[in-house]
Amino acid sequence: MHGLRHTHATLLLEVGTHAKVIQERLDHADAKTTMDTYAHVTHTLQENTVNQFTALLDNKKNRSTERLVKFWRKKLKSGN
Known part of the structure; x- marks a missing residue:
């Protein structure tokens, strides 16, 4: 039983479950x-x-770089 309890808590932590939720599920103080x-x-x-x-x-x-590249390409095409 202890192994299952430990695995349960570990897996929940690994997927980002808040510690308070796990504490309540395990009935920790x-x-x-x-x-x-x-x-x-x-x-x-x-x-x-x-x-x-x-x-x-x-x-x-990468998104910022892509935006800059698009901006300058557009600028170059328009001749400004």
Whole structure:
């Protein structure tokens, strides 16, 4: 039973479920207990967050670059 409980909490954390929700599901006294118990998962979550943020920045940068290229191409075509 303990293994299933642990897997349940770990998977919920990995998909981004808020610690308070998991705390309530596991009937922990507080979310700190939950996070202390599953701290090993937070290291993975930190790494995932860095990767997601980097991808977000890359995406923004690419969209900004695309907009600039379109702007200058339009400028060149119009002769201004």
